[in-house]
Amino acid sequence: MLMSILYRSHAILGRESRAERSMLNTVRTLNRAAKITGHLHREEDVYYQWIEGPVAAVEALLIRLQRDPRHADFSLLGRQITTHRQFADWSMGYSTSNEGDLLEWAIRNGSSLKVTDPAQMVAFFHDQALRNEIRERPALYRHLRDAGSDTATAIDHQQ
Numbered sequence: 467m468l469m470s471i472l473y474r475s476h477a478i479l480g481r482e483s484r485a486e487r488s489m490l491n492t493v494r495t496l497n498r499a500a501k502i503t504g505h506l507h508r509e510e511d512v513y514y515q516w517i518e519g520p521v522a523a524v525e526a527l528l529i530r531l532q533r534d535p536r537h538a539d540f541s542l543l544g545r546q547i548t549t550h551r552q553f554a555d556w557s558m559g560y561s562t563s564n565e566g567d568l569l570e571w572a573i574r575n576g577s578s579l580k581v582t583d584p585a586q587m588v589a590f591f592h593d594q595a596l597r598n599e600i601r602e603r604p605a606l607y608r609h610l611r612d613a614g615s616d617t618a619t620a621i622d623h624q625q
C-alpha cells in the first residue's frame with residue numbers, strides 16, 4: 467500500500483546553497499533505499515514537497531521531517547492512501563521559482579491563488595519535473611516544441 471503526503475514549510479537553508487545541494491543528494495540516496503519518490507519545489511523561502519512511497523516509510527519520514535531544523539513552520543497540506551505513484555521516476559525532483567513560478571502557473575491555469583489543493587500542486591510539480599527532464603533531453607524538447615507543447619513554449623520564453 468502506498469501513501470502520499472504534501473506539505474509546506476519555511477526554508478532555512480540558502481536557495482541552491484551548498485548545504486541545500488548536499489541535503490538533496492543525501493535525500494535522493496535515502497529515498498532510493500526506502501522506495502520513496504516525489505518532488506520538492508522551492509518558491510522563494512517556501513518549500514512544497516510531495517512524497518510518496520510505502521506507508522510505513524512515509525510515516526517514518528514525516529516524523530523525521532517535522533524534527534528537521536533545516537526548515538520550519540511545517541504544515542501538512544494533504545495525506546492520502548493511493549494505488550499509484552505520481553513521480554515514479556524521481557527519487558526527489560527539485561525545482562525553484564526560477565524554473566517556474568507557482569503563482570504565475572496558478573493564474574495561467576485559472577486556479578485559485580491559494581494553491582494548497584494537493585491535486586493542483588501535483589499538476590504544477592509535473593510541469594516542473596517535465597521541464598527539468600526536457601532540459602536534460604534535447605531530443606524530447608524538440609519533439610514537444612514541434613508538437614506545440616505549452617511546456618516547451620514556456621521554456622523558450624525563459625531562454
Ligand SMILES: Cc1cc2nc3c(=O)[nH]c(=O)nc-3n(C[C@H](O)[C@H](O)[C@H](O)COP(=O)(O)O)c2cc1C
Pocket residue numbers: 489493496497502506513515517527530531532534536537558
Ligand atoms: C526540505 C527537506 C526535504 C527533505 N526531504 C527528504 C526526503 O524526501 N527523504 C528523506 O529521507 N529525508 C528528507 N529530508 C531529510 C530528513 O528530514 C532527515 O534528515 C533524513 O530523512 C535523515 O534522517 P535523520 O536526520 O533522522 O538521520 C528532508 C529535509 C528537508 C529540510
